[in-house]
Amino acid sequence: MSNRRDFIKTAGVLTGASILFNTAPLLANENFKKTAKGKFKLRFRPYTLNLKHVFTLSTSSRSTTPVVLTELEYDGIIGYGEASMPPYLGESHESVLKFLSKIDLSSFDDPFEMENILGYVDQIETGNKAAKASVDIALHDLVGKIMKQPWYKIWGYDPSKTPSTSFTIGIDTPEVIRQKVKETDIYKILKVKLGRDTDKMMIETIRQITDKPICVDINQGWTDKQFALDMAFWLHERGIVFIEQAMPKERIDDNAWLTERSPIPTIGDEAVQRLDDVLKAHKVYSGINIKLMKCTGMREAHKMVTLAKALGMKVMIGCMTETSCAISAASQLSPMADWADLDGALLISNDVYKGMEVHNGKVTLNTLPGIGVRKI
Amino acid sequence: MSNRRDFIKTAGVLTGASILFNTAPLLANENFKKTAKGKFKLRFRPYTLNLKHVFTLSTSSRSTTPVVLTELEYDGIIGYGEASMPPYLGESHESVLKFLSKIDLSSFDDPFEMENILGYVDQIETGNKAAKASVDIALHDLVGKIMKQPWYKIWGYDPSKTPSTSFTIGIDTPEVIRQKVKETDIYKILKVKLGRDTDKMMIETIRQITDKPICVDINQGWTDKQFALDMAFWLHERGIVFIEQAMPKERIDDNAWLTERSPIPTIGDEAVQRLDDVLKAHKVYSGINIKLMKCTGMREAHKMVTLAKALGMKVMIGCMTETSCAISAASQLSPMADWADLDGALLISNDVYKGMEVHNGKVTLNTLPGIGVRKI
Numbered sequence: 132m133s134n135r136r137d138f139i140k141t142a143g144v145l146t147g148a149s150i151l152f153n154t155a156p157l158l159a160n161e162n163f164k165k166t167a168k169g170k171f172k173l174r175f176r177p178y179t180l181n182l183k184h185v186f187t188l189s190t191s192s193r194s195t196t197p198v199v200l201t202e203l204e205y206d207g208i209i210g211y212g213e214a215s216m217p218p219y220l221g222e223s224h225e226s227v228l229k230f231l232s233k234i235d236l237s238s239f240d241d242p243f244e245m246e247n248i249l250g251y252v253d254q255i256e257t258g259n260k261a262a263k264a265s266v267d268i269a270l271h272d273l274v275g276k277i278m279k280q281p282w283y284k285i286w287g288y289d290p291s292k293t294p295s296t297s298f299t300i301g302i303d304t305p306e307v308i309r310q311k312v313k314e315t316d317i318y319k320i321l322k323v324k325l326g327r328d329t330d331k332m333m334i335e336t337i338r339q340i341t342d343k344p345i346c347v348d349i350n351q352g353w354t355d356k357q358f359a360l361d362m363a364f365w366l367h368e369r370g371i372v373f374i375e376q377a378m379p380k381e382r383i384d385d386n387a388w389l390t391e392r393s394p395i396p397t398i399g400d401e402a403v404q405r406l407d408d409v410l411k412a413h414k415v416y417s418g419i420n421i422k423l424m425k426c427t428g429m430r431e432a433h434k435m436v437t438l439a440k441a442l443g444m445k446v447m448i449g450c451m452t453e454t455s456c457a458i459s460a461a462s463q464l465s466p467m468a469d470w471a472d473l474d475g476a477l478l479i480s481n482d483v484y485k486g487m488e489v490h491n492g493k494v495t496l497n498t499l500p501g502i503g504v505r506k507i
Numbered sequence: 508m509s510n511r512r513d514f515i516k517t518a519g520v521l522t523g524a525s526i527l528f529n530t531a532p533l534l535a536n537e538n539f540k541k542t543a544k545g546k547f548k549l550r551f552r553p554y555t556l557n558l559k560h561v562f563t564l565s566t567s568s569r570s571t572t573p574v575v576l577t578e579l580e581y582d583g584i585i586g587y588g589e590a591s592m593p594p595y596l597g598e599s600h601e602s603v604l605k606f607l608s609k610i611d612l613s614s615f616d617d618p619f620e621m622e623n624i625l626g627y628v629d630q631i632e633t634g635n636k637a638a639k640a641s642v643d644i645a646l647h648d649l650v651g652k653i654m655k656q657p658w659y660k661i662w663g664y665d666p667s668k669t670p671s672t673s674f675t676i677g678i679d680t681p682e683v684i685r686q687k688v689k690e691t692d693i694y695k696i697l698k699v700k701l702g703r704d705t706d707k708m709m710i711e712t713i714r715q716i717t718d719k720p721i722c723v724d725i726n727q728g729w730t731d732k733q734f735a736l737d738m739a740f741w742l743h744e745r746g747i748v749f750i751e752q753a754m755p756k757e758r759i760d761d762n763a764w765l766t767e768r769s770p771i772p773t774i775g776d777e778a779v780q781r782l783d784d785v786l787k788a789h790k791v792y793s794g795i796n797i798k799l800m801k802c803t804g805m806r807e808a809h810k811m812v813t814l815a816k817a818l819g820m821k822v823m824i825g826c827m828t829e830t831s832c833a834i835s836a837a838s839q840l841s842p843m844a845d846w847a848d849l850d851g852a853l854l855i856s857n858d859v860y861k862g863m864e865v866h867n868g869k870v871t872l873n874t875l876p877g878i879g880v881r882k883i
Contacts, residue, residue: 245663278654287621
């Protein structure tokens with residue numbers, strides 16, 4: 132009860148159309164069941180993740196990530212969700228709280244009507260994909276808990292088929308890279324952020340220490356297609372598994388040109404946000420990186436997996452820096468993925484959920500219902 | 508108990524790798540739970556459906572349809588399935604019983620591993636799609652019963668969004684057609700089988716009696732693309748909703764040519780069997796007719812719906828003559844369909860299940876778990 136009261140004090144509570152603050156007594160379980168049986172309550176609060184290491188991409192560095200934690204309650208059962216908003220993607224605490232405040236679930240009375248509910252949430256406003264994902268994840272957690280099954284089972288997947296997750300090494304000096312690689316001993320596959328003039332140095336530094344498989348993420352950092360192809364061959368010779376988003380996503384012909392010639396698969400990330408983008412990525416990339424915060428959540432992600440597989444494309448499940456809530460939600464899909472990059476919760480020092488764990492580098496699903504998390 | 512004993516006497520029982528006949532005592536519930544907890548038992552028996560009216564397509568006529576009824580039991584819960592084998596599709600009582608006898612589920616211990624189990628069944632032998640569907644449907648019924656939810660809820664669909672089902676009028680004399688149309692008063696949409704030299708007479712006869720929407724199924728019966736296009740305009744003027752499989756499926760360019768020019772949607776049926784065919788049908792037809800007996804069952808059908816919707820194609824859910832078992836299984840997907848042709852159980856006089864019902868012409872889903880049927 133005290134947790135719930137704290138949650139409400141720092142955030143908003145939506146019940147039907149109204150937003151309530153500091154209304155803990157109204158939500159005492161004994162009253163709640165009587166007054167609002169069969170109705171949804173959406174609660175949310177801002178939270179800031181502290182990163183263990185300063186994180187450097189080709190275009191930015193940071194030491195925190197803003198997230199919003201959501202709870203969707205129905206008939207006494209609570210589903211957990213999360214929005215993660217890396218600043219370069221345009222969403223923020225403010226935008227997510229504003230979007231969530233607009234949601235009015237009073238016309239719905241059955242959480243199983245996911246297509247309708249999430250369709251409604253999606254059409255409130257364009258964009259706001261992390262905010263939408265925070266509702267989608269909470270709804271999946273809720274519905275899975277009603278059915279008493281985790282989503283990987285509801286979807287019919289084999290939990291033993293989860294891939295190893297890659298662990299990300301940011302752009303840094305050789306000394307720091309050597310140190311980081313040593314710290315990642317349990318991981319079976321490393322992900323290296325490239326796209327600056329230190330690319331070959333980064334790979335050579337890591338290859339002096341380990342011959343583990345490496346995947347590289349360029350984050351659109353290369354601008355010349357012939358350079359990209361030369362790098363693809365150079366990387367292939369050094370045991371690199373795939374190249375993620377080598378060139379700007381707008382350069383469709385250049386990316387397709389590279390994909391046709393590259394000795395290793397290419398993966399579209401920035402180019403592939405939602406379901407509509409999967410078909411567009413066909414023959415432009417060998418595969419797609421699906422992230423819940425890009426695609427509005429688990430329902431659309433599941434459709435994207437189905438579509439990509441039907442198109443013969445590779446599937447990677449990725450993440451932002453997130454708590455174990457959103458990471459565990461994404462991991463439910465991972466038995467169908469060729470690769471997983473689900474290290475987001477491992478990069479933070481103040482997780483608030485316990486969920487999917489990485490054992491010997493492998494995504495390891497638990498048997499908890501829904502998205503498979505409990506609060507710490 | 509007596510029902511179960513009868514079932515076994517006329518058919519086969521598979522438990523793990525072995526086929527047992529007349530072993531009712533072994534399966535008494537009290538013994539079963541002890542000796543085979545957590546293992547699958549697949550039972551099946553041949554059955555023959557009697558059609559209320561002789562059924563005429565462009566290439567054949569018949570008054571019965573052979574089916575095989577299946578039961579998949581796990582931990583005391585029984586899922587029902589069915590294979591329907593219209594003779595022109597190449598499967599038979601013999602082929603289905605032979606295929607089902609090859610299935611060995613002893614290496615599986617969790618019905619939720621649907622991707623693995625159905626993947627195993629699919630690779631036993633090519634073809635045998637109705638036989639495979641009979642296992643898929645029984646497995647879905649079983650898993651839905653374990654979760655205590657019907658599949659339309661597990662898939663997140665809104666049961667109020669089911670379409671009206673069309674009711675099929677076969678090729679016949681004007682007198683018989685007039686009589687049949689009068690008998691179909693509750694149906695909101697009629698399906699007329701065309702593809703002979705009586706096409707215009709059929710439509711004109713029906714239009715003298717009713718102005719209900721009509722869809723037409725040519726079953727590959729037209730051979731000239733210009734004739735097909737002329738007919739499309741003629742039909743459009745008479746309120747026809749779509750044209751199903753106008754020309755032979757091998758005539759890909761001609762079908763695409765027709766689709767590009769037709770004033771009403773074209774639907775691929777014979778051309779679209781399984782998931783692989785959906786992408787091939789893109790831009791060749793406006794939509795696809797998904798039938799469980801063509802595509803090996805509910806799991807692949809659900810993927811086909813997702814893929815077709817992502818490709819912007821229309822979706823129709825169709826059927827063979829089937830009992831309410833396979834019809835109810837197909838109807839679970841119907842909230843996502845633009846059109847349904849689920850009259851298969853209404854055409855027979857000896858149904859053995861009660862399931863999805865047609866109320867005022869509309870597919871009406873019940874709240875029973877799994878595929879939503881019980882034995883009569």
